[in-house]
Amino acid sequence: MNIFNKIFAIVTLIIGFVTGLIAILFPQTALAAINGLAAGFHTSFFPGTDGLARLAARAPLAITFALLVGGLLYLELRPPRSSTIEVSKATGGKVRVTTASVEKKLLDGVNAMPDVISAKVRVSTRGPSLTAYIEAVTPDTVDVLAKGDEIAAGVRAIAQDQLGLKMQDKPHVMIKPTKVKAPSPAGHALFGSKKRAGGDDSPGRSGR
Numbered sequence: 001m002n003i004f005n006k007i008f009a010i011v012t013l014i015i016g017f018v019t020g021l022i023a024i025l026f027p028q029t030a031l032a033a034i035n036g037l038a039a040g041f042h043t044s045f046f047p048g049t050d051g052l053a054r055l056a057a058r059a060p061l062a063i064t065f066a067l068l069v070g071g072l073l074y075l076e077l078r079p080p081r082s083s084t085i086e087v088s089k090a091t092g093g094k095v096r097v098t099t100a101s102v103e104k105k106l107l108d109g110v111n112a113m114p115d116v117i118s119a120k121v122r123v124s125t126r127g128p129s130l131t132a133y134i135e136a137v138t139p140d141t142v143d144v145l146a147k148g149d150e151i152a153a154g155v156r157a158i159a160q161d162q163l164g165l166k167m168q169d170k171p172h173v174m175i176k177p178t179k180v181k182a183p184s185p186a187g188h189a190l191f192g193s194k195k196r197a198g199g200d201d202s203p204g205r206s207g208r
Helices: 002-025 027-045 052-077 099-111 144-162 186-198
Strands: 084-086 096-098 118-126 129-139 172-178
Touching: 002 027, 084 099, 096 099, 099 118, 099 129, 099 144, 129 144, 144 172
Parallel strands: 129 172
Antiparallel strands: 084 096, 118 129
């Protein structure tokens, strides 16, 4: 999105620069061109409308344009995601840890829980607090509600008790149940056939 914003800003500045120069040097020509574009737009898209009807027809386009530009400005000007977060329980001074280390610690804790096949963890910071987003893959035989509560409680305990961080709200947990294939008996059968081919280990034959 940042690349698109930069390209959009560069193109807009170039168009504004050229348009501004033309409007300053040739104001009558610029006004005539703008008037002609407006008239052509009205004739092509809003034929037969006049006055308030024409304004009402153009209003949705103006609102859409304003929302588009406003959204791009928000995405461009919003503060970047912080790479560190302050430890709220530190008393000897201001201690900060990286969000990457927090994510790894939470991920290790979630993967160590029973019935968790794999997991993804992402944290976002807002001032001195964080929000954790967890996506866990579990067998489809587990209780999704109970497992989600267990993961949320475990993540909160690691973040608050072990790392001394402040949680902005409850952890957001997404459970993805999946079917787990039972262990194939092919390995046991192969092992047994090799054992029989190598000799009979029964007690009756061992003494001969």
